[in-house]
Amino acid sequence: xxxxxxxxxxxxxxxxxxxxxxxxxxxxxxxxxxxxxxxxxxxxxxxxxxxxxxxxxxxxxxxxxxxxxxxxxxxxxxxxxxxxxxxxxxxxxxxxxxxxxxxxxxxxxxxxxxxxxxxxxxxxxxxxxxxxxxxxxxxxxxxxxxxxxxxxxxxxxxxxxxxxxxxxxxxxxxxxxxxxxxxxxxxxxxxxxxxxxxxxxxxxxxxxxxxxxxxxxxxxxxxxxxxxxxxxxxxxxxxxxxxxxxxxxxxxxxxxxxxxxxxxxxxxxxxxxxxxxxxxxxxxxxxx
Numbered sequence: 001x002x003x004x005x006x007x008x009x010x011x012x013x014x015x016x017x018x019x020x021x022x023x024x025x026x027x028x029x030x031x032x033x034x035x036x037x038x039x040x041x042x043x044x045x046x047x048x049x050x051x052x053x054x055x056x057x058x059x060x061x062x063x064x065x066x067x068x069x070x071x072x073x074x075x076x077x078x079x080x081x082x083x084x085x086x087x088x089x090x091x092x093x094x095x096x097x098x099x100x101x102x103x104x105x106x107x108x109x110x111x112x113x114x115x116x117x118x119x120x121x122x123x124x125x126x127x128x129x130x131x132x133x134x135x136x137x138x139x140x141x142x143x144x145x146x147x148x149x150x151x152x153x154x155x156x157x158x159x160x161x162x163x164x165x166x167x168x169x170x171x172x173x174x175x176x177x178x179x180x181x182x183x184x185x186x187x188x189x190x191x192x193x194x195x196x197x198x199x200x201x202x203x204x205x206x207x208x209x210x211x212x213x214x215x216x217x218x219x220x221x222x223x224x225x226x227x228x229x230x231x232x233x234x235x236x237x238x239x240x241x242x243x244x245x246x247x248x249x250x251x252x253x254x255x256x257x258x259x260x261x262x263x264x265x266x267x268x269x270x271x272x273x274x275x276x277x278x279x280x281x282x283x284x285x286x287x288x
Contacts (some may be wrong), residue, residue: 005262009115010221011101011127017141020058025099026151027059028092029133030110036195044076050105050125053242056133057142060092060151062102064110067092073273077113077247079165082158086119090273093151096123096159103129103136108219109210112252116268119259122160131220139224165270167240168282174242175204175283181239185210185250186273196246197277200284206234209252227242227257237263241283242277244269 001007031047044065051061051267053274062068065093067088080088094100100118103109111128114220118126129136137143164267174180180203184191191201194201201207208230231237231285248270258266269276276282 001200001224003228004260006260009127009256009260013136013139013141016101016129016136018057019099020056020142022099022170024095024097025101026093026154027053027056027101027129028062028111028114029059029104030062030102030114031104031106031133031280032064032110033106040176041193044115047105047110050133051148054133054143055105056103056129056136057144057287059103059148061148062088062092062114064113065246067131068114070243075247077249079117079120079248080268082161084160085117086156088120089123089156089262090154093154094156095154096156096224098154098156100126101129102126103132105133107250108132108214109250109253112256113249114256116164116252119159120162120164122162123156131218134219153200163201165248166267167270168275168279170254170267171202171242171244171269171276172282175202179239181206181234181236181241183208183234183236183241183243183251183254185243185245185254189210190246191231191273194277195250196273198280198284200277200286201273202244203283205244205285206236208234208236208254210250213253213257221257221260224261228261231258231261235260240265240267242267242269244272246272247274248272 033045034042046063102114104110184207245251
């Protein structure tokens with residue numbers, strides 16, 4: 001963790017194992033799978049099956065789309081209301097003094113998305129498990145199978161709404177503004193191939209794929225100096241940042257890395273390309 005301004009937003013597997021029995025620690029398995037369909041958009045599959053096959057001992061399953069997203073919106077995984085989010089956290093056993101640790105069995109950005117939502121609603125005592133389920137299970141840490149033990153309800157209340165998610169108007173205003181960095185967290189194949197609609201990316205945006213922030217051998221985040229090098233190379237460290245991806249999920253991994261490095265002005269375009277690429281009135285940039 002050397003070199004991070006805010007190392008407290010990641011926890012290592014040994015720390016979590018040592019603190020699993022604490023009443024004020026709640027672990028959330030946030031796994032989701034996006035299955036690409038042959039003739040249409042991806043299919044959302046909550047990771048409940050993965051969870052029941054094996055999860056961190058005592059972890060609760062957080063269904064990201066059902067529990068902590070506004071399902072009344074046109075696009076998936078949209079920011080929930082404050083009341084809706086608070087109610088979900090209470091059901092999962094979270095209170096305002098709880099140390100929340102998030103992880104996933106697939107890509108870590110499902111865990112970073114829930115971490116970002118906790119941050120949005122004023123709860124800073126939260127962290128992402130570095131290496132996720134892959135590292136935890138490989139190290140043979142305490143695990144269990146089945147539906148899990150339901151915790152008693154927590155008493156979580158929203159203490160702030162920080163405005164860390166923005167809409168397309170903020171992104172439009174940032175286009176052509178050299179003082180703002182619009183940061184694409186997708187792999188090139190995901191936007192150049194039109195996975196979310198029209199191919200391309202938001203004009204003027206720069207790319208640091210979320211997957212490039214991780215060590216592929218361990219699934220852990222790269223050291224601070226390497227993250228600083230990669231994000232600094234596109235000018236994301238010294239300007240306000242609006243991070244986006246397909247639906248505000250992978251962008252949260254870039255956002256976590258930036259916040260850990262000490263960046264104080266990072267926001268996520270919540271609907272991202274799921275909205276932008278389908279709106280013919282909005283420009284797309286290809287061939288970058």
